[in-house]
Amino acid sequence: MTEISIRALTVQDSPHLADLYRGDRDFLTHWDPQRPDVFYTDDGQADAVRATLRECAEGRMWSGVVLEGSRLVGRVSLNGIVRGPFRSCSLGYWIARPYSGRGLATQAAARAVEIAFDPLGLHRVDAFAREENAASCRVLEKNGFTRVGVSRGHIHIDGRWRDDIMFQKRAPWDDGVRLEPPHAASRARP
Template identity: 75%
Template sequence: MTDIVIRALDRDDSRRLAEMYRGDRDFLKHWDPQRPDAFYTDSGQADAIETTLRECTSGRMWSGVVLEDGGLVGRVSLNNILQAPFRSCSLGYWVAQPYSGRGIATEAARQAMQIAFGSLGLHRVDAFAREENAASCRVLEKNGFKKVGLSRGHIHINGRWRDDIMFQRLAPWDDGIRLDPPAS
């Protein structure tokens, strides 16, 4: 059995992430927005990580990497964190193609939900997946996400605007009234 953990993104992750993104470039063009060539370089990933870490420092994001047996195999993030009456964010994740289909993304998403509903004290997590991405839909459903609608023209991928299924999960402590999670 493998050991799957997530940890906060670090500047030292740039080389490995660049290598993984280069390896998945053709695959990702079907699922991710178009990116400049520089994104796939070590220095491009270093720049992207710096931008992401600024968002994390501001409290607008939590970003991490996915590790299997200590080796970096993917990314996971809680994006667009909103506080006050919303207490929500949006989940994003990616596991490099050589590691997919083994439950790694499902476990990474589960651990990200612990962070969202635990230390971040959020009430709701949204996630989006294209209908034809059955694997991503399964990751969300296995983590207790429910389909709540269709977001038409949600994201521009591979030359056109794509629809996404919108998923949502409420905190396990949600009672319809409480603003804050119960004290631990």
């Protein structure tokens, strides 16, 4: 299996992402929300990346790219970060079709979950996948996510509201009581 890495998204990734999205445009109509034509252009992708980076700067998400060697092959994100007593987020990932089927999404999801639990110190990561997307369900199950139910009419894709299976994974430090990872208090001290 090829080893991958993930790193934080930058505006410089925009043209590479635009190329990948253009190549997967027809395929993604069955899995992603409808996007305007401009999304698939270099300028449109730069605008989308800048909007994502604003969300990251405000602490509402962490967004990264998936690299196979130095080649950008997809994206991974921790969306809707909530602090306080929830301390959770929702995982998203996409590997461009020319690179799919080789375990890259499984590795990218694992690395993003590590970021969620440490350094972000979140308690739970949620993820959603359509039942007919067996590959995405496998990615989550291989990463220790548990199916917790079905979210009816969860997302509008390809002209209709779709149901999604909801998955969750709790932090390895979860003891049912602790609010933060055990080492968080020691990091906060001078």
